[in-house]
Amino acid sequence: MSLIWEGLVHAVQLLFSADPEVLSITGLSLRVSGIATLVSLLVGLPLGTLLALGHFPTRRFWISLVNTGMALPPVVVGLAVSIFLWRSGPLGDLRLMYTPTAIIIAQTVIAAPVVTGLTLAALQQLNPRLELQLKGLGASRLQIVWALWREARLPLLAAVMAGFGSVISEVGASMMVGGNLRGQTRVLTTAIVLENSKGEFAVAIALSVILMLLAYLINLLLTWVQQRRLRE
Amino acid sequence: MSAVLEVRDLEILRDGRSVLRVPQLSVEEGEVLAVIGPNGAGKSTLMLTLCALLTPSRGELRFRGQPIPSRGALAYRRRTSLVLQEPLLMDTSVYDNAASGLRFRGLPRAETQRRAQHWLERLGVAGLAQRRARTLSGGEAQRVSLARALAVEPEILFLDEPFSALDAPTRARLLDDLQTLLSETRQTAVFVTHDLNEALLLGTRVAVLIAGELRQVAAPQQVFSAPADPEIAAFVGVETYLPAQVISQQDGLNLVAADGFQIEALGQQPPGRRVYVCLRPEDITLYTSAGVPASSARNRLSGTVTRTLPQGPLVRVTLDCGFPLVALITRSSAEEMGLAPGLPVQAAFKASAAHLIPRP
Numbered sequence: 001m002s003l004i005w006e007g008l009v010h011a012v013q014l015l016f017s018a019d020p021e022v023l024s025i026t027g028l029s030l031r032v033s034g035i036a037t038l039v040s041l042l043v044g045l046p047l048g049t050l051l052a053l054g055h056f057p058t059r060r061f062w063i064s065l066v067n068t069g070m071a072l073p074p075v076v077v078g079l080a081v082s083i084f085l086w087r088s089g090p091l092g093d094l095r096l097m098y099t100p101t102a103i104i105i106a107q108t109v110i111a112a113p114v115v116t117g118l119t120l121a122a123l124q125q126l127n128p129r130l131e132l133q134l135k136g137l138g139a140s141r142l143q144i145v146w147a148l149w150r151e152a153r154l155p156l157l158a159a160v161m162a163g164f165g166s167v168i169s170e171v172g173a174s175m176m177v178g179g180n181l182r183g184q185t186r187v188l189t190t191a192i193v194l195e196n197s198k199g200e201f202a203v204a205i206a207l208s209v210i211l212m213l214l215a216y217l218i219n220l221l222l223t224w225v226q227q228r229r230l231r232e
Numbered sequence: 233m234s235a236v237l238e239v240r241d242l243e244i245l246r247d248g249r250s251v252l253r254v255p256q257l258s259v260e261e262g263e264v265l266a267v268i269g270p271n272g273a274g275k276s277t278l279m280l281t282l283c284a285l286l287t288p289s290r291g292e293l294r295f296r297g298q299p300i301p302s303r304g305a306l307a308y309r310r311r312t313s314l315v316l317q318e319p320l321l322m323d324t325s326v327y328d329n330a331a332s333g334l335r336f337r338g339l340p341r342a343e344t345q346r347r348a349q350h351w352l353e354r355l356g357v358a359g360l361a362q363r364r365a366r367t368l369s370g371g372e373a374q375r376v377s378l379a380r381a382l383a384v385e386p387e388i389l390f391l392d393e394p395f396s397a398l399d400a401p402t403r404a405r406l407l408d409d410l411q412t413l414l415s416e417t418r419q420t421a422v423f424v425t426h427d428l429n430e431a432l433l434l435g436t437r438v439a440v441l442i443a444g445e446l447r448q449v450a451a452p453q454q455v456f457s458a459p460a461d462p463e464i465a466a467f468v469g470v471e472t473y474l475p476a477q478v479i480s481q482q483d484g485l486n487l488v489a490a491d492g493f494q495i496e497a498l499g500q501q502p503p504g505r506r507v508y509v510c511l512r513p514e515d516i517t518l519y520t521s522a523g524v525p526a527s528s529a530r531n532r533l534s535g536t537v538t539r540t541l542p543q544g545p546l547v548r549v550t551l552d553c554g555f556p557l558v559a560l561i562t563r564s565s566a567e568e569m570g571l572a573p574g575l576p577v578q579a580a581f582k583a584s585a586a587h588l589i590p591r592p
Contacts, residue, residue, distance in 0.1 A: 127320060129316060133316055136283055136309065136314025137332060137333040137384070138306070138309050138310035138336045150322070150323075150324075151322055151323055
């Protein structure tokens with residue numbers, strides 16, 4: 001018990017002492033996962049919309065692919081991205097291995113199918129005749145998409161939360177393509193793994209508390225936006 | 233009158249099978265064209281085609297003389313609007329819903345506000361403008377859906393069974409309000425329904441669709457009193473068909489011979505033509521053999537009651553007159569006459585109640 005208590009006390013100390021290393025690790029975690037979520041939104045929102053509203057012969061195949069992608073193991077993604085970014089790999093010349101950009105790429109690969117799949121589900125749960133009604137009211141294709149996004153805004157925000165949640169808490173890929181380099185690619189999850197392996201449980205607990213607090217605050221914000229009700 | 237919308241040689245195929253054929257149909261300026269037919273007749277398919285939401289497999293749509301391109305029909309859709317069976321409101325305020333069609337068209341804010349407000353008032357739901365659409369009752373929501381469609385001041389308003397999901401009193405009030413509104417504004421509209429009463433109340437013309445085919449287009453009363461073929465007759469409530477042959481024709485009056493008796497009917501069929509005599513049950517009057525008053529009913533038949541079936545305030549009586557004849561009379565007169573199976577009665581009907589349909 002004292003171990004946990006010590007960890008919590010240490011966490012509070014770390015939080016309020018504004019330890020520069022902790023701050024930079026936390027900042028990098030937020031930045032990397034934030035950008036990865038944003039990029040996966042840019043990819044997943046249009047793709048999920050296309051799969052939900054489009055009529056083309058290979059649609060079912062792509063949907064099954066996206067659904068499989070939602071459960072991609074981060075270590076497998078880490079491996080694949082490593083192979084691509086490796087010095088002798090196809091994208092080796094870009095020299096991205098062991099950089100924050102590499103982590104962003106890997107996390108985007110993890111989050112994009114999640115956002116795509118949940119966007120698809122969010123739009124498919126709308127009444128299919130709504131699209132017809134909007135067309136009949138004179139909406140253009142873009143106006144229809146915009147109106148349907150607005151209509152599905154609550155489940156779409158859930159897609160954002162799930163996308164962010166899947167990458168902020170992921171460790172395998174970050175470790176493999178980032179390398180957990182101190183001051184360069186060390187994020188909260190990789191730091192926790194390291195402190196844990198060193199037996200520095202108090203620091204590991206402190207970092208875990210920060211990670212969970214971060215995840216909680218972000219989701220609190222999104223939940224607040226999601227649950228905000230129009231006045232009745 | 234001039235045609236706002238015209239359809240020619242329209243055909244819709246689904247899985248290679250023809251589900252709708254309309255050789256010619258037009259929507260005239262200021263009219264309410266009611267499209268009626270039993271479920272599955274292709275009414276909604278026709279409506280979606282007229283809205284340019286469904287591309288016909290064959291045929292052409294012309295809007296004010298110009299063909300509507302199957303791709304890029306947006307310009308046409310922005311001159312029309314649509315109300316479906318479900319209100320399908322967006323999850324936002326009532327006002328935003330009423331304004332949505334105007335916003336799609338990029339109207340200035342002030343004009344959008346004026347028109348949305350005006351049409352919410354016309355439909356009697358202006359008081360709900362700030363309410364969330366989700367909290368409305370079915371009737372209120374359908375009123376908002378109508379306001380949303382009318383706010384764009386469409387050149388054609390398409391209504392696809394807009395009342396069928398509402399309870400009876402709500403439907404009656406809304407139907408009444410819409411009838412007033414359409415006739416006051418002389419709004420051109422196409423109105424799809426399977427309910428004959430709605431078609432009679434709202435329609436200035438009625439198009440009958442049966443099994444994917446356009447069978448008759450005529451004034452509402454004409455469709456009811458002079459259906460063009462036996463299937464339409466059955467749909468509009470004719471229950472008695474009697475095969476017969478025309479004996480003579482004079483001054484718009486046909487004398488026809490059926491199995492063992494003669495019937496006078498309004499009509500101008502040539503002598504010798506084989507016909508069906510169609511009778512609506514509500515046009516038949518019954519008398520007990522005791523007292524048959526002199527009336528203008530030209531036709532009298534003797535028969536016996538085979539069956540009585542109460543229907544609310546009415547009773548459906550089936551007679552055997554050598555052929556089955558169905559009559560609909562009030563419950564009180566049925567009781568007065570003591571109608572029961574086996575009772576001999578006289579059935580009378582006017583020449584104008586007997587409608588002749590040619591048969592092969």
